[in-house]
Amino acid sequence: MGHDAFAHRGLGSAALVIIGALHARPAQTVAELVGSSSVSRATLYRTLRRLADHGLVHHSGETWTLAPRALEGFGDHPPEAVVEEIAEPARGWDAVATRHGTAGVASRRKAVHAAERAAYQRVLERLSEHRSKAVVIVRDGRQVVVPAPRPDEVPTAWHAPDGCVLDPVTGRAAPDWRIATDGRLILITPADQRSYNELAAAHAEARSEWESAA
Incomplete structure (x- = not known):
């Protein structure tokens, strides 16, 4: 799921669920996949078409199956398929991500999240500078932090x-x-x-x- 190929505007998370459902039980109809993948029928049709464009899934009659190396991201042309049905067989998940323009999405997302966490930490540090400083005392060889009293606490x-x-x-x-x-x-x-x-x-x-x- 963390691979760029399954990012938004790529194959999408539904593709991973459908691949998992077909791997667990090959040769399923659309009606069966709706139940086994918990994906809506409209999303199922759209995602199957996207996977078929990469040669990752094939259909024979009403049933759908995975390509032999679909779990590795490699698609192929089934013998009985019309060549025009598959735009370009996938050559690994990295190639799929590059084709959809989602390569590097995960690393960029991690960088954004790291920057957001760093900015949040800086805000916390600035806020802590305005708080009353605690007093540190040593008791039984241990340092004990004693918070400064609030202005409304009575000595x-x-x-x-x-x-x-x-x-x-x-x-x-x-x-x-x-x-x-x-x-x-x-x-x-x-x-x-x-x-x-x-x-x-x-x-x-x-x-x-x-x-x-x-």
């Missing part, structure tokens, strides 16, 4: 027993804030319309004042 020193938040400057409970069960800040006043970035900046400023005071 333990700010916790009050009743769920309030202690003002880091005054040491008194801040009336507009509470601590959620997950340890993050909840702003309970509708008067404060600051954005998350503004709250994060205020958090950083308050934390800096707290650490300098300590």
Whole structure:
């Protein structure tokens, strides 16, 4: 399936399925191939004609069979065939791909996918540069990564027993804030319309004042 001969605009994936069906059970009619290959009748007729043009399949009456070396991509003229029925017998899958203009499709597709993955990785790296850097500590001889706290995560020193938040400057409970069960800040006043970035900046400023005071 990965060969360029079976790429889109080449023989197509249906050709590989039909070849496999005829290899498993030779001399099948179109009706039988519809069942054994699970290919629609219209696609079956179109693909059989394409394979016949390469001499890869032959029909006798209502039945179709593979050419002797069809699995290798080599077609031939059956003795009873009219020469004009076969445009040019295939001479290997590479030749089939070249004839259909699909040679090199797989390698180009792999190159595109590799470039897309590299571009995606560069985007991830740029995004990671904007994230807070984690702290690495050594415990029992192992390096442990401790993520930097989010701006809405409350340090333990700010916790009050009743769920309030202690003002880091005054040491008194801040009336507009509470601590959620997950340890993050909840702003309970509708008067404060600051954005998350503004709250994060205020958090950083308050934390800096707290650490300098300590």
